[in-house]
Amino acid sequence: MRKYILKRLGMGMVLLLCVSFLVFSMLFLMPGDPVTIMAGPLVKAENLESLRVQYGLDRPLMVQYVDWLTRIIFHRDFGISYKYRIDVWSLLENSIPISLKLTVTTLIISMVIAVPLGLLCAYKKDTLFDRITVNTSLVLTAIPSFWLAVILMLIFAIKLKWFPLSGFETWKNYVLPISTGVVGGLASTIRLTKSEALDVLREKYVTTAYAKGLDTKTVLIRHVLRNSLIVITVNLFMSLPWLISGYIIIERIFGIPGMGNLMINSIIQQDFNVVQACILIITALTIICNILSDIVLGILDPRIRISVTGGDK
Amino acid sequence: MNESLAKEFLQSCCKNKNFILGFVIVISIIIFALFAEQIAPFPYDEAHPEDILVPPNAKYIFGTDNMGRDLFSRIIYGTRITLKVALIGAGLQLVFGVSIGLICGYFGGIADRMLTFVADLTWCIPGMIMALAVVTIIGSGLTNAIIAIAIVNWASYARMVRAKTMSIKNQAFIETGISFGENAISIMLRYILPNIVPILIVTVSMQLPGTIMSTTTLSFLGVGSQPPSPDWGLMVSEGINFISRGPWLCIFPGLALVYTVFGFNVLGEGLRDLLDPRMKSQ
Numbered sequence: 158m159r160k161y162i163l164k165r166l167g168m169g170m171v172l173l174l175c176v177s178f179l180v181f182s183m184l185f186l187m188p189g190d191p192v193t194i195m196a197g198p199l200v201k202a203e204n205l206e207s208l209r210v211q212y213g214l215d216r217p218l219m220v221q222y223v224d225w226l227t228r229i230i231f232h233r234d235f236g237i238s239y240k241y242r243i244d245v246w247s248l249l250e251n252s253i254p255i256s257l258k259l260t261v262t263t264l265i266i267s268m269v270i271a272v273p274l275g276l277l278c279a280y281k282k283d284t285l286f287d288r289i290t291v292n293t294s295l296v297l298t299a300i301p302s303f304w305l306a307v308i309l310m311l312i313f314a315i316k317l318k319w320f321p322l323s324g325f326e327t328w329k330n331y332v333l334p335i336s337t338g339v340v341g342g343l344a345s346t347i348r349l350t351k352s353e354a355l356d357v358l359r360e361k362y363v364t365t366a367y368a369k370g371l372d373t374k375t376v377l378i379r380h381v382l383r384n385s386l387i388v389i390t391v392n393l394f395m396s397l398p399w400l401i402s403g404y405i406i407i408e409r410i411f412g413i414p415g416m417g418n419l420m421i422n423s424i425i426q427q428d429f430n431v432v433q434a435c436i437l438i439i440t441a442l443t444i445i446c447n448i449l450s451d452i453v454l455g456i457l458d459p460r461i462r463i464s465v466t467g468g469d470k
Numbered sequence: 471m472n473e474s475l476a477k478e479f480l481q482s483c484c485k486n487k488n489f490i491l492g493f494v495i496v497i498s499i500i501i502f503a504l505f506a507e508q509i510a511p512f513p514y515d516e517a518h519p520e521d522i523l524v525p526p527n528a529k530y531i532f533g534t535d536n537m538g539r540d541l542f543s544r545i546i547y548g549t550r551i552t553l554k555v556a557l558i559g560a561g562l563q564l565v566f567g568v569s570i571g572l573i574c575g576y577f578g579g580i581a582d583r584m585l586t587f588v589a590d591l592t593w594c595i596p597g598m599i600m601a602l603a604v605v606t607i608i609g610s611g612l613t614n615a616i617i618a619i620a621i622v623n624w625a626s627y628a629r630m631v632r633a634k635t636m637s638i639k640n641q642a643f644i645e646t647g648i649s650f651g652e653n654a655i656s657i658m659l660r661y662i663l664p665n666i667v668p669i670l671i672v673t674v675s676m677q678l679p680g681t682i683m684s685t686t687t688l689s690f691l692g693v694g695s696q697p698p699s700p701d702w703g704l705m706v707s708e709g710i711n712f713i714s715r716g717p718w719l720c721i722f723p724g725l726a727l728v729y730t731v732f733g734f735n736v737l738g739e740g741l742r743d744l745l746d747p748r749m750k751s752q
Binding site (some may be wrong): 246 | 557583590591593596597598602609610621662679683686691703706709710714716720724727728731732735
């Protein structure tokens, strides 16, 4: 057990270091002078050298990397956005909670809708209900999320006028963005729940439960749902960072000032420090979520643990 | 391939409904792209200042945009961009993925471990974020967006080719080849590659819809095709500004994209059933 956790954690640390180095080296992979990239194109030529020393760009690469990483970890110092002329972290501080609020709500709602549907699909496998649900969700995945958002906007904000077009002040503003996110992720959650529940339905204890004379509802909820819920939950929370990156599009369409909107605007305006910080935070979050869900799954399901450590505990 | 085998294959193609439907849709898109000048009533960038934001009518089937350009013509010309994305995107991913996968699978060792590590690394970064990072580095534009998506997607090809190569390289006919004095390159290209072509075709057709969708999304976000290009993603994003006055500007380009993605999806499923029956159950 301990060996499994240590192995996963070690792997995670290596991945984090590699990814952070890649994100750090973006500055040097970009065409052009790093000083101009960090300080913006309006810097006067005679100030370039003094800025180079001020930013520490004259030092060896590895020294710069370690310095950059320690400043981020201990001081949350991501540098200064040259577009807004303020600390990058103060920009992120405002936008991250908005994105997190959206994604977590989306996750919970899509679970509440998709898990019962998936469970029913597994139970009524190959019936009309199963086929309709699975095919509808497949068709929905073929729709690009930006178009889905636009169509929802057209129907509910412009034709029916139920919800406002953009903004983020009241709960009504969140209905359309969250619906887009939920619909986009529905198919994969339904498929996941279905396959997980199908596995459980084949177990002997389900047959035993039926043999005891329990009715279908009790078996489905008490035995099948409970046993498949662990894996489903873990997998869903693992998809959180993916959702955040999916929300880049949704935030942009509905004008929500979340992290995705900040990132895409900064890319277009070439505000490098902000882009770097956003990419670093999202990728680090992804890796951490991956490792955590691996560990939780390993604790809950010995089969996964054994496949990694090769049998010994 | 002998004649009866080819005939049999064609017959099973005709029986597969998915394949036929996908094939017809994709062929229609190719025809639109090839004969855009003949099909489209106007050039894609021809402005009609007297007809701004006209709703769909007999002259402009899909209406006009804020500059009075005919939306239908723009969508027809847009098929060229989509096909370019599909061809170059899939080509780049194939070249990178197949060559790296072959080398790593055949030789193993350090190169192989490094590949697995890099593939793991790309696996755990959301694709959109990685594509945006690449676009930040190499700059905006359609070609750069295609390259960015290829850098995101090549790993899945490399993984698949690597696994296949490893399972093939221990078979007897490879040993025969080596004993004939064939060198490593010819073993890889003439012995192993032909054996993974069917599954490669399946993989390409399964990956294509995603490639088209991601590239269009980049264009939608403003880091892919730049105006006045008739890219469908760009057209939807420009249309959002006029969504109350001209909803058709958002609806039709999106429909075109859904039609294309659906066509490639169905074609992919049909091809998978035809070429790789074992994957059918998934």
